[in-house]
Amino acid sequence: MLNDITLGQFYPTNSIIHRLDPRMKIVLTVLLVVFLFVADNLYGFILMAALCVLAVIVSTIPVGYILRSFKPLLFIIFITCMLNVFLTDGRILWQYSFLKITYEGVYLAVFMVIRLFLLITVTNLLTLTTSPILLTDGLERLMSPLKKIKVPSHEIAMMMTIALRFIPTLLEETDKIIKAQSARGASFTSGNIFARAKAMIPILIPLFISAFRRADELALAMECRCYSGGENRTRMRRLKIQARDIVALLISVVFGVAVLVTNTLF
Amino acid sequence: MKIEIKNLTHIYKQGTPFEKKALDDINLTVNDGEFVGLIGHTGSGKSTLIQHLNGLLKPSSGEVFIGEENIFSKGVDLKEVRHKVGLVFQYPEYQLFEETVYKDIAFGLKNYKVPENEIEEKIKTAARLVGLDEELLQSSPFDLSGGQKRRAALAGVVAMEPEILILDEPAAGLDPFGRELIFREIQNLHREKKLTVILVSHSMEDIARFADRIVVMHEGKVLMDGVPAEVFAKDEELNNAGLDIPQVTRILNSIRKMGYDIRDDIFTVEEAARELIKLTGEKNA
Ligand SMILES: Nc1ncnc2c1ncn2[C@@H]1O[C@H](COP(=O)(O)OP(=O)(O)O)[C@@H](O)[C@H]1O
Ligand SMILES: [Mg+2]
Numbered sequence: 001m002l003n004d005i006t007l008g009q010f011y012p013t014n015s016i017i018h019r020l021d022p023r024m025k026i027v028l029t030v031l032l033v034v035f036l037f038v039a040d041n042l043y044g045f046i047l048m049a050a051l052c053v054l055a056v057i058v059s060t061i062p063v064g065y066i067l068r069s070f071k072p073l074l075f076i077i078f079i080t081c082m083l084n085v086f087l088t089d090g091r092i093l094w095q096y097s098f099l100k101i102t103y104e105g106v107y108l109a110v111f112m113v114i115r116l117f118l119l120i121t122v123t124n125l126l127t128l129t130t131s132p133i134l135l136t137d138g139l140e141r142l143m144s145p146l147k148k149i150k151v152p153s154h155e156i157a158m159m160m161t162i163a164l165r166f167i168p169t170l171l172e173e174t175d176k177i178i179k180a181q182s183a184r185g186a187s188f189t190s191g192n193i194f195a196r197a198k199a200m201i202p203i204l205i206p207l208f209i210s211a212f213r214r215a216d217e218l219a220l221a222m223e224c225r226c227y228s229g230g231e232n233r234t235r236m237r238r239l240k241i242q243a244r245d246i247v248a249l250l251i252s253v254v255f256g257v258a259v260l261v262t263n264t265l266f
Numbered sequence: 267m268k269i270e271i272k273n274l275t276h277i278y279k280q281g282t283p284f285e286k287k288a289l290d291d292i293n294l295t296v297n298d299g300e301f302v303g304l305i306g307h308t309g310s311g312k313s314t315l316i317q318h319l320n321g322l323l324k325p326s327s328g329e330v331f332i333g334e335e336n337i338f339s340k341g342v343d344l345k346e347v348r349h350k351v352g353l354v355f356q357y358p359e360y361q362l363f364e365e366t367v368y369k370d371i372a373f374g375l376k377n378y379k380v381p382e383n384e385i386e387e388k389i390k391t392a393a394r395l396v397g398l399d400e401e402l403l404q405s406s407p408f409d410l411s412g413g414q415k416r417r418a419a420l421a422g423v424v425a426m427e428p429e430i431l432i433l434d435e436p437a438a439g440l441d442p443f444g445r446e447l448i449f450r451e452i453q454n455l456h457r458e459k460k461l462t463v464i465l466v467s468h469s470m471e472d473i474a475r476f477a478d479r480i481v482v483m484h485e486g487k488v489l490m491d492g493v494p495a496e497v498f499a500k501d502e503e504l505n506n507a508g509l510d511i512p513q514v515t516r517i518l519n520s521i522r523k524m525g526y527d528i529r530d531d532i533f534t535v536e537e538a539a540r541e542l543i544k545l546t547g548e549k550n551a
Contacts, residue, residue, distance in 0.1 A: 011282075011283060012283060013283070064281075065282070176355065176360075177360070177361055179317065179322045179355070180355045180358065180360075180361040181361060181373075182322060182348065183320060183322065183348055183352070183353040183354075183355070183423070184348075184373055184374035184377060184422060184423065184426065185345055185348055185349060185374050185377030185378050185426070186373075186377055187345060187377075201363065202361075202363050202373065205363035206360055206361050206362065206363050209360075209408075210360055
């Protein structure tokens with residue numbers, strides 16, 4: 001039941017996108033997100049969509065897998081779309097008492113939806129093609145200049161690593177507890193909202209207890225191995241920019257420039 | 267109550283790169299009142315199999331009958347199935363959540379709307395059956411020792427008075443004394459309440475002494491199925507499945523292969539000693 005969450009989970013294959021340097025992937029993701037916000041006409045969006053489709057194809061991740069990750073966000077996208085359609089002023093297409101749809105509203109809504117879908121695809125691609133360890137490694141390295149102004153970049157990265165590491169564990173644990181309580185006749189889908197909230201207690205209490213126990217054990221294990229933060233730590237895997245990273249950057253920049261050109265032309 | 271499993275296959279995370287066939291065309295019948303030991307190496311599919319017996323997992327294909335009822339056919343209330351089929355998970359103490367042991371055991375009873383005036387009686391009976399001191403009923407489950415927590419969790423299922431009791435590694439993580447006690451209590455339940463019992467374990471020594479019948483699983487399939495003596499006679503096959511037969515049985519097997527006449531259904535040191543004394547006695551005579 002909880003296995004259906006694909007948003008932001010690593011999907012291991014050995015595609016060239018998977019093998020890109022995580023720092024480059026993070027930078028490219030930020031870059032593409034910026035381009036998506038800069039694009040303001042149909043041609044720009046077509047270019048960005050083409051780039052996304054290209055990236056998805058190269059990543060060899062099944063399209064169904066990416067489509068599934070839209071599911072939990074469809075509602076938000078729908079609301080955004082409706083707000084734009086009904087609340088934008090302009091040339092009126094349709095009107096009924098206080099409700100009105102304007103030409104500009106539809107136009108904005110379509111762009112907003114395309115933009116959201118592409119945003120989700122881009123950010124999803126980052127987490128789908130990068131293992132959590134590499135992702136936090138990359139982040140730590142990108143943030144390391146901030147150490148100069150006392151930002152604890154190693155500690156932040158370590159906390160993120162641990163959090164990411166325990167998401168599947170906690171999901172598994174939740175699944176187990178739900179099953180164990182169901183085996184004792186608990187049901188979580190019947191009754192009104194209060195009954196349902198109350199039905200969560202037999203899940204939440206054991207879950208919290210086990211999360212605290214795990215945190216405690218992990219802290220102890222780290223101390224036993226003399227973990228003391230980022231000072232003087234070396235790493236097993238050194239990140240190195242390769243030719244493919246430069247190529248990926250160039251392709252993205254070319255698309256970005258093209259988007260800017262469409263902005264001035266149309 | 268009888269259990270019938272027909273062509274049961276279960277595939278986890280179907281259609282993703284993590285796809286895993288955990289059960290592969292399982293056919294198995296457990297008769298009313300039987301005590302079956304389900305054995306297999308870690309990852310052989312034991313836990314997956316038993317979660318189908320009360321509908322916690324849905325089969326990718328195949329059917330499960332509890333009594334005469336196909337529990338995965340349309341319109342079957344799985345909550346009622348779970349009343350008849352009690353399932354005790356591995357490390358069940360991690361599911362305790364109430365303020366007192368008493369309330370925790372009552373959780374299942376309340377879910378099944380057992381009348382208030384019967385609850386106390388049922389809880390006390392359950393506590394006695396699993397060997398839990400009545401004084402502990404009012405303490406917090408989190409103050410109990412490991413073995414006591416395990417019993418409290420077990421009582422939570424036993425109190426619901428299921429007709430079939432399934433236990434996943436009930437002795438995991440207990441000391442030898444605690445293991446022995448838990449197994450004896452399960453045997454008691456089987457005898458006193460005439461329950462059909464499926465006991466999951468990866469330890470031959472434990473199961474051999476209590477089960478009437480042993481089912482060995484290997485890589486999602488049923489590898490062997492028979493009375494303990496039958497199963498233990500095939501020590502090589504068992505070894506290939508990553509399982510060991512009890513040490514005493516192995517010793518007696520080798521002695522028998524040397525040509526001595528020794529029974530093949532001995533699984534405890536005491537019995538083996540008696541049999542060997544008898545043997546040497548005969549030789550001396
Ligand atoms: N929730 C799950 N998702 C994916 N694979 C699983 C899941 N649960 C179990 N498996 C896999 O199914 C196989 C059988 O597991 P399990 O039934 O737990 O075996 P056992 O109880 O005999 O140790 C194992 O290979 C395990 O990795
Ligand atoms: Mg198991």
